Amino acid sequence: MPEGSGKIQVRCTVNNKAVTFEAYPMARLLDALREELRLTGTKEGCGEGECGACTVEMDGALVNSCLVPAAQVEATKILTIEGVASGERLHAVQQAFITNGGAQCGICTPGMILAAVNLLRRFPEPTEVQIREGLSGNLCRCTGYTKIFESVVAACGESERDA
Amino acid sequence: MRSHVPSYEIETPKDLGAALDRMANEPGAWKPFAGGTDLMVLLEAGKLVERRFLNIWKLPELKGIEITSSHVILGALTTYTEVRSSEVLAREFPLLCRAASETGSVATQNRGTLGGNIANASPAADSPPALLAYDAEVEIVSSRGNRWKAYSGFHVGYKAMDLVADELINRIRLLRSKRDWKQHYRKVGTRRAQAVSKVCFAGAARMQQGRIADVRIALGSIAPIVLRATETEKMLTGEKPSPAVRQAAQEMLAREITPIDDIRSTARYRQRVAQNLLVEFLEMLAT
Numbered sequence: 001m002p003e004g005s006g007k008i009q010v011r012c013t014v015n016n017k018a019v020t021f022e023a024y025p026m027a028r029l030l031d032a033l034r035e036e037l038r039l040t041g042t043k044e045g046c047g048e049g050e051c052g053a054c055t056v057e058m059d060g061a062l063v064n065s066c067l068v069p070a071a072q073v074e075a076t077k078i079l080t081i082e083g084v085a086s087g088e089r090l091h092a093v094q095q096a097f098i099t100n101g102g103a104q105c106g107i108c109t110p111g112m113i114l115a116a117v118n119l120l121r122r123f124p125e126p127t128e129v130q131i132r133e134g135l136s137g138n139l140c141r142c143t144g145y146t147k148i149f150e151s152v153v154a155a156c157g158e159s160e161r162d163a
Numbered sequence: 164m165r166s167h168v169p170s171y172e173i174e175t176p177k178d179l180g181a182a183l184d185r186m187a188n189e190p191g192a193w194k195p196f197a198g199g200t201d202l203m204v205l206l207e208a209g210k211l212v213e214r215r216f217l218n219i220w221k222l223p224e225l226k227g228i229e230i231t232s233s234h235v236i237l238g239a240l241t242t243y244t245e246v247r248s249s250e251v252l253a254r255e256f257p258l259l260c261r262a263a264s265e266t267g268s269v270a271t272q273n274r275g276t277l278g279g280n281i282a283n284a285s286p287a288a289d290s291p292p293a294l295l296a297y298d299a300e301v302e303i304v305s306s307r308g309n310r311w312k313a314y315s316g317f318h319v320g321y322k323a324m325d326l327v328a329d330e331l332i333n334r335i336r337l338l339r340s341k342r343d344w345k346q347h348y349r350k351v352g353t354r355r356a357q358a359v360s361k362v363c364f365a366g367a368a369r370m371q372q373g374r375i376a377d378v379r380i381a382l383g384s385i386a387p388i389v390l391r392a393t394e395t396e397k398m399l400t401g402e403k404p405s406p407a408v409r410q411a412a413q414e415m416l417a418r419e420i421t422p423i424d425d426i427r428s429t430a431r432y433r434q435r436v437a438q439n440l441l442v443e444f445l446e447m448l449a450t
Contacts (some may be wrong), residue, residue: 004214005172021369026171026206026216047165049271050357058299061244061273067203068274069196071173078275107333115269 010077014039015083022025025071029052029063030054032070033080041081041110045139052138055111056080061138062118066125081110092158093117102151112138116152125156164209170214171206175409179224179304182217183331187306190328190344194220195302197240198274200267201283204214225278225333228252235357239278239332243290247272256439258293261348265289268356278332281314284322285390287427289350291318292365295381296346297337304333311336321387344369344377347444351436361428364440368399368448375399375448384428385437392419395441404445411429412445413438 007022021036021073033039040087045053047066057079093116103109119134176182196216205211225240243263266289280290299314344367352358363383369376380392395415402408422433
């Protein structure tokens with residue numbers, strides 16, 4: 001097996017904090033977040049971009065962190081589930097998931113919440129179709145989706161003050 | 164099992180020229196890496212054969228949508244999200260917008276690129292049938308210069324392209340000539356989001372007094388490459404899309420495509436669905 005180039009230093013902003021971490025260039029952002037930065041809120045599901053459990057925002061756009069190599073994280077702004085609340089105050093989407101039973105086992109929840117937060121930033125008053133499409137990359141095997149959908153509907157209008 | 168991450172190298176060239184020089188000096192040693200939506204899946208499966216990659220994701224020369232009076236020119240790094248949010252594409256090239264919106268999910272669409280979709284050369288890719296229906300051209304660039312070529316004919320066999328080791332897809336060009344054509348796109352997959360196609364259909368026709376004056380029909384997942392059904396197109400040209408013509412076109416299409424059984428579907432199902440989608444298109448033309 002050929003030698004790679006060794007680890008690289010990656011500088012970026014995670015949850016509004018400038019950070020530097022070391023990683024192999026092909027290491028997944030998912031692993032860098034969990035293992036280098038100890039941000040274990042981001043979950044691994046399928047590892048191949050199908051399930052959305054590892055969803056984070058990169059420069060404001062939703063991405064599957066299992067499909068982003070560390071080399072492409074340099075100079076980006078990352079938002080993970082740990083950065084969604086403002087201090088102790090939950091984001092409207094988080095509160096709505098609690099109030100409406102939008103979370104069960106919790107594995108899909110961080111990705112689901114990131115997808116919903118991103119959706120409401122793009123469409124503050126989304127249609128039903130926009131909500132369903134906005135969440136379509138996030139799989140949940142517990143809730144049957146109805147309570148998640150209802151949580152996002154409940155968060156609409158509430159989220160602007162958090163944006 | 165995941166590939167051995169430390170044995171991969173990714174270099175970020177400072178500009179397109181530097182990337183092309185790298186590819187010219189060591190032909191075949193460096194593979195372009197854009198949004199990673201295909202390559203990282205191979206990595207996870209332990210099937211990423213190449214070891215050295217050029218990170219082209221941020222190269223501005225490969226980005227952006229340029230609109231001229233005659234063409235829409237898409238940088239190879241145009242993402243599906245960018246395709247979906249372009250007004251001119253929505254108005255004049257709806258097949259491409261439909262393809263973009265039916266590929267993966269929001270996260271995939273933010274990272275997946277048109278150039279990547281072409282270069283990955285999957286016969287099941289969703290944007291190539293739309294590109295074929297619009298007679299797209301691709302611009303290939305290398306340190307030796309650049310060349311435009313018709314996208315039709317770019318894929319020469321399963322995962323084989325008219326692209327040599329030092330070349331990169333630079334831009335994709337669409338002639339703004341089909342805005343008055345009737346157009347139809349349909350992807351059939353296991354579920355609405357995140358599914359790879361079982362069959363994908365893109366059709367466009369110019370109608371004149373109820374007759375098909377000119378037509379493009381392209382399909383995905385029904386042959387080793389994404390295919391234009393040129394014989395079926397020829398047969399339909401000049402015809403009214405009557406029931407008898409629809410029947411004959413279905414039979415012609417069945418002779419042109421060579422679907423296979425694989426993990427996602429069967430040859431028989433694909434053949435029938437491809438024929439049904441053709442009929443759906445021809446019925447739409449008749450209305």
